[in-house]
Amino acid sequence: MKKQIALLIKSSCFLVLLCTLMLAASYLFMPKNNHKAFGVNDAEMLARGILGERENSIDVLVVGDSEAYSSISPMQMWEEHGFRSYLCSTPAQPLYDSYRYLRQALERQSPSVVVLETNAIFRPYKLNDYLLSRAKNLFSILRYHDRWKSLKVNDFGRPVEYTWTDDLKGFRYNPAVAAASTKNYMVPTDAVTPIPALNESCLQDMITLCQEKNAELILVSTPSTINWNQARHNSIAAFAKENDLTYLDLNTMPKEVPIDWARDTRDRGDHLNFAGAVKVSAFLGKYLQETYSLPDHRDAAHDSSWNDALGRYRNIVRG
């Protein structure tokens, strides 16, 4: 018995020291700023631009996959309505990553509204990926270990300071056109696509987190002929009803969001292009401002950064 207690103490010491070393190494390997020059990977950089926004300055936060960053333009909504929004969306974002971005953003921001683009809800993932993501959240060395190639002396003592933000606020401008077929798009059915169990649990975590932070979580399905269908709509509508959430399916709102599938998609209906995003953002901006009475910051004298970014945004989208 005595020997077993000694072994238990010894192994506990070993593990505590291991965790301490992992935390120390995590700090060392963590990018000390949120730009790719500091080691943040390309896919994450735009989504992590929110960390460089002034504290408690964002009114609407959007999480989701490529559907979100292809369809919603925060700068257009700023130009038309004056509220600040940011897209924490990454390619093929699994829902557990949506939750991670949301949690990370809510540490410094207090948005009134959180928009979840619903495509990620049906993206299945393996339990192993989820565990790995949790482990990476705990020990960021697992996420940034590959920085051993670019580690500099600065990394050893430099404090973490996020200063960079994206002029497009997470939106990705793409004017390409590749027409889509609408043959099988939103064919009426009573079928319901089940939400994967792990994703449903993740959704519940998001709901709880938003409630804690006093943010209204709304579900938005942006138009896509390839990714969206009536069965998915039925599933999300039922989930929203069950959890008392607002659900906007823009695929079912051709009057409000008149997508022309011959011109408004960049890859045959998978994602919208800029022309499609303009239509979605026009509707969504108006809807959000009217429904949630979001403030207009356009004339705020103390912060001209968004108006400055708007100028650069215009240069990009108007060539």
Next chain:
Amino acid sequence: MTSYCSLLYLAAFLPAVVLVYRILPQRLRWVALLAASYTFFWSVSGKLLVFLLFSTVSIHHFGLWLSAEQQDRDYRLAAAAPAERKAIRQRFMRRQRRILLFASLLHVGILITLKYAAFFSTNLNTLLHALRFPVSLPVPAFLLPIGISFYTLQALSYLLDVYRGTIRADRNLARLALFLGFFPQIMEGPICRYGQTAQQLWEGRPITWQGLTFGMQRILFGLIKKIVIADRLNLLIKTVFNDYALYDGGVIALAMVCYTCQLYMDFSGTMDVVIGSAEIFGVRLPENFRQPFFSRSISEFWMRWHITLGTWFKDYVFYPLSMSGPLKKLTGAARRRLGNHYGPLLSGSFALGVVWLCNGLWHGAGWHYIFFGLYHFALILAGSLFDPLAQRVTGFLHIDRNALPYRIFQIVRTALLVCVGELFFRANGLRAGLAMFHTMVTDFTPVSFLNRSFLTLGMDKQDFIIVAVAVGLILLIGILRERGMSLRETIASRPVALRWSVYYAAFFFLVIFGAYGVGYVPVDPIYAAF
């Protein structure tokens, strides 16, 4: 769960099984292992678990049937007059052989149907088309249960051992199920014999401190091989092998060496994880590798590489064929005509050819696998044929065959020959393999190394450095093992500060230099696909 190197297996599944196993009383520990094994199988292959269940139940039945025949024979022999005994033995031998043949056909038939039906149909269709027959066979596509190539061989070895009287048929279906389905070995082996592991698994041995720590150390060692070396090399290998026509012979040669290294690190690394996992439960699985790249000949290489597969073929294919009546007669005749060296070699080469054909086919349904097997057959045969000549030449030149320079020459020569075989093994088909080999031989140029364009193939300079360091460490450990040193025991005898420093260093080496996360595609263990 698709890999023993996944976080799900290492941080959740294995610890959970260890915990349950530890809590249960000794007599029930087999339940934990069996439940874990079937859960593991189901998590990988889902409903295909039914194939494993069928194999288990059927070999249990066939084993008992053979055993009943043997008992019946012994009973009759005891009661028979001496003159009748030979006839009784022969009669029962024939009956047992029929049972064995039926059982083997059933199990091998399932394996062939699931794994090779598409290959045979496609080739038959090509032949029919060439002969202008207006017939086309359907090409079936079956899902393969994980580890079928491994557990089928285990199942057959059990029946053959019962038939030979090496072991007694097991009446306990659960013990047999555990022997066939034990989760650490189901995916990639090692291919165990009933006598080696069944009782160990059933006993519910206690988890000891040494077993736990040594097991975890072995797992860590395997993960370094797999994740730091093999998975990093994959970046270059997939670039070159998928677009081989774009590269010169120098790059192809580099990819060939890298793939050989990847395959070894991947397979032996996974074996370390497997054997380490079993060690935690006090189960000693047979080793599958013994520093194969220290081999001085191809024959020796195959005694050190995938040992359990080699011994399986030796025990259950080579020896029975060599000892069969027709081959014995052939050996006798050949010995008289060709002498004591070449005579037995001629007849033995037939059995050897069959073994290597089976070995090639076992790895997969493809002509390049068959070529791989026959290539090794040719090398082993050539080694035996020319050995007397080589001895004479080295004797004439006064070369000491045991001197270090000659040993190094043999080791390098063997490694190069192995690398060429692995080129065909990895190539996307035989045609691609031949084309790559042709480029390597006819267009070998160091240009890609001189202008450093080889650093754009998926691995940069730092990747090469870290792989070189890791391979150097593994090589050093290999040399120590060759000299009979047990590294784990040596480290365990050192003061705690030094010991822990080594463990932490190994752990962080894996965490920092592992090829995982963004920018890397997870690489499933290569042999799990066989």
